[in-house]
Amino acid sequence: MNTVLKKSMSIAALVAMTFASSHVLAADKIIAIDGSSTVYPITEAMAEEFQKVSKVKVTVGESGTGSGFKKFCRGETDISDASRPIAQKEIDACKEAGVQYIELPIAFDALTVVVNAKNDWVKSLSVAELNSMWKPGSSVKNWKQVNPAYPDKALALYGPGTASGTFDYFTEAINGKAKASRTDFTPSEDDNVLVQGVSGNAGGLAYFGYAYYEANKDKLRAIPIIAKAGAPAVMPSPESVKNASYQPLARPLFIYVNATAAAFKPEVKAFVNFYLENAPKLVAEVKYVPLPTEDYVAVKEHFKAMKPGTGFGGKNEVGVKIKDLINRIK
Amino acid sequence: MAQQDSQGTSPPAHASTLGNLTAVREMIQRHKRSDIVFASIGLLALMLGLLTLLTLFIDLVMDGYPRFNLQFFSDYPSRRAGSAGLLSAWVGSVLVMSITFLTAVPVGVGAAVYLEEYAPKNWFSDLIEINVSNLAGVPSIIYGLLALGLFVYGLGLGQSIVTAGLTLGLLILPIVIVSTREAIRGIPVAIREAAYAVGATKWQVVSDHVVKYSQGGILTGVIIGMSRAIGETAPIITIGALTFIAFLPPSPITEVAPYLNFEWLSSGFTVLPIQMFNWLSRPDHAFHTNAAATGAIIIVVTLLMNGTAIYLRYQIRKNIKW
Numbered sequence: 001m002n003t004v005l006k007k008s009m010s011i012a013a014l015v016a017m018t019f020a021s022s023h024v025l026a027a028d029k030i031i032a033i034d035g036s037s038t039v040y041p042i043t044e045a046m047a048e049e050f051q052k053v054s055k056v057k058v059t060v061g062e063s064g065t066g067s068g069f070k071k072f073c074r075g076e077t078d079i080s081d082a083s084r085p086i087a088q089k090e091i092d093a094c095k096e097a098g099v100q101y102i103e104l105p106i107a108f109d110a111l112t113v114v115v116n117a118k119n120d121w122v123k124s125l126s127v128a129e130l131n132s133m134w135k136p137g138s139s140v141k142n143w144k145q146v147n148p149a150y151p152d153k154a155l156a157l158y159g160p161g162t163a164s165g166t167f168d169y170f171t172e173a174i175n176g177k178a179k180a181s182r183t184d185f186t187p188s189e190d191d192n193v194l195v196q197g198v199s200g201n202a203g204g205l206a207y208f209g210y211a212y213y214e215a216n217k218d219k220l221r222a223i224p225i226i227a228k229a230g231a232p233a234v235m236p237s238p239e240s241v242k243n244a245s246y247q248p249l250a251r252p253l254f255i256y257v258n259a260t261a262a263a264f265k266p267e268v269k270a271f272v273n274f275y276l277e278n279a280p281k282l283v284a285e286v287k288y289v290p291l292p293t294e295d296y297v298a299v300k301e302h303f304k305a306m307k308p309g310t311g312f313g314g315k316n317e318v319g320v321k322i323k324d325l326i327n328r329i330k
Numbered sequence: 331m332a333q334q335d336s337q338g339t340s341p342p343a344h345a346s347t348l349g350n351l352t353a354v355r356e357m358i359q360r361h362k363r364s365d366i367v368f369a370s371i372g373l374l375a376l377m378l379g380l381l382t383l384l385t386l387f388i389d390l391v392m393d394g395y396p397r398f399n400l401q402f403f404s405d406y407p408s409r410r411a412g413s414a415g416l417l418s419a420w421v422g423s424v425l426v427m428s429i430t431f432l433t434a435v436p437v438g439v440g441a442a443v444y445l446e447e448y449a450p451k452n453w454f455s456d457l458i459e460i461n462v463s464n465l466a467g468v469p470s471i472i473y474g475l476l477a478l479g480l481f482v483y484g485l486g487l488g489q490s491i492v493t494a495g496l497t498l499g500l501l502i503l504p505i506v507i508v509s510t511r512e513a514i515r516g517i518p519v520a521i522r523e524a525a526y527a528v529g530a531t532k533w534q535v536v537s538d539h540v541v542k543y544s545q546g547g548i549l550t551g552v553i554i555g556m557s558r559a560i561g562e563t564a565p566i567i568t569i570g571a572l573t574f575i576a577f578l579p580p581s582p583i584t585e586v587a588p589y590l591n592f593e594w595l596s597s598g599f600t601v602l603p604i605q606m607f608n609w610l611s612r613p614d615h616a617f618h619t620n621a622a623a624t625g626a627i628i629i630v631v632t633l634l635m636n637g638t639a640i641y642l643r644y645q646i647r648k649n650i651k652w
Contacts, residue, residue, distance in 0.1 A: 028577075030598075032598075034570070034572075037611070040573065040574075040608075041409060041612070043574075044407070044408075044409050044573075045409040047574055047576070048407075048408055048574075048576065051576050051577075057577050058576070059572045059574065059575045059598050060572065060573060060574035060575075061572045061573055061574075062573045062608065063567065063570065071570070076489075190610070190611050191611070191613065192610070192611060192613070211613040211614075212613040214613065215613040215614050215615060216613075285409070286409055287613065287614075
């Protein structure tokens with residue numbers, strides 16, 4: 001009846017045929033991974049390398065830590081990337097669905113406080129000073145209010161959106177309670193927007209993952225952090241995170257492995273082992289901080305023992321040591 | 331003139347004409363001036379839109395220039411910006427769009443023909459009409475949420491190509507329906523009456539005349555809808571599209587009988603705007619080049635689709651002989 005429409009339909013069909021050269025393998029083995037967009041670059045690197053040595057197919061999504069856990073607890077994914085420990089309501093959801101998980105810390109991320117490159121007055125910031133800037137209801141609007149020695153310059157705050165795991169961790173570490181923050185800052189889910197904001201405003205200040213600072217060193221300056229009164233100011237760097245002197249803004253990143261999949265799907269087990277084996281090299285390559293070697297040994301042991309559960313009990317915790325964490329589950 | 335009036339004599343005819351003429355000329359001048367002013371404002375408004383788009387496009391092309399090569403289209407995503415490509419994304423986009431096309435067009439055209447030609451004109455069809463027009467303005471994320479509940483979990487279709495295709499199909503359905511109805515309304519009543527006069531049935535009138543002559547308009551609506559669908563990210567992410575996928579869905583064509591394979595429908599996938607979104611949010615600037623290149627490609631594809639629509643409409647109109 002409709003020649004042109006018919007013609008266009010056959011064109012669509014033809015286009016669909018152009019990639020017909022791809023192979024058809026019945027019942028391909030697929031490892032499904034979803035979760036945090038912060039952890040995504042690490043898992044992507046692992047999936048890319050793993051598929052070079054194995055025929056198993058790995059897919060990675062980045063719908064966020066929360067959405068990732070939703071799918072994970074429905075049993076839709078084998079592994080969930082997470083930039084924070086599993087929360088109580090996710091623990092409950094997994095329990096209800098009968099999904100057990102193995103919690104594996106795989107790297108560190110150093111939340112980095114940055115200012116504009118032209119800002120020459122701030123040499124370091126203490127947790128108390130950061131708290132005065134970021135606490136809920138804070139009225140600090142000028143650098144002079146942070147420290148009388150600083151110039152009379154408007155303070156412009158930029159930070160990740162409230163749905164982000166980075167926001168949760170920073171508020172927990174600085175304000176003592178996750179999600180407790182002043183609300184009159186410029187939020188963005190895209191860290192590159194925060195970079196733009198601070199690099200365009202001499203009085204700007206922001207916090208985000210170390211990788212974004214590393215890529216924009218020419219426009220931004222990282223601030224050394226004083227953990228508590230009397231402690232030295234520590235610059236964020238792979239070394240200071242590894243030797244645990246950069247506190248309290250170094251946070252562990254995790255993967256959660258479905259315990260049933262780990263036990264009964266050999267490809268999942270092989271992938272996780274590959275992940276932990278190659279983490280020191282690949283984590284550094286995508287600009288995150290690898291765990292100390294002995295921690296990877298402990299994490300590998302932990303995976304081998306297949307002990308399900310979380311070491312956090314549904315709450316986030318600042319400055320927890322990897323070994324303590326694993327020992328809690330044992 | 332005031333002097334003449336005070337003397338009580340009527341002004342000479344020629345003076346009045348002359349006076350009127352000057353007034354008329356002035357009026358014409360004035361109107362011409364406002365014409366020029368309005369034309370300039372209109373041109374300015376047009377330029378504002380066009381130049382903004384052009385600047386954006388040129389900027390994208392300049393930023394993405396280093397990545398315009400065949401390898402970019404034949405590589406899978408990678409953690410290294412230089413070897414990351416669009417293969418799984420463009421294949422995913424093509425497959426999803428073909429499902430969208432195959433579902434939205436028959437359903438949309440069918441619904442429009444029914445509403446225009448068969449449905450009784452009463453409050454109920456008015457209600458449907460208002461709803462269809464309203465649906466065209468619903469934010470796309472809402473369609474994503476609907477699809478997550480209905481297709482992914484309700485019908486158990488999973489996070490698959492068929493789910494994404496159906497979601498985008500729903501999204502563009504109102505566009506297809508509205509533009510098809512517009513096209514059908516453009517067919518002169520005389521054509522239908524002539525067909526009825528020679529004894530055609532309703533179906534013959536609809537299939538041989540109404541739909542045939544409105545093909546151009548229908549096609550325009552379909553392609554505008556498809557151009558919208560190809561750039562959509564939000565609903566696709568909501569239903570659970572992947573970001574890293576380094577293999578293609580199973581081929582729809584096989585070498586052995588029955589030569590057709592529908593496994594690809596349930597395969598995981600990624601699409602062009604998702605790759606662009608991912609690359610744009612990376613810290614490494616080299617990935618931003620990839621994102622710019624992908625943006626330029628999406629714009630070119632959209633332009634090509636719209637261009638095709640205009641060309642086909644022209645061809646169809648040319649061939650209509652009443």
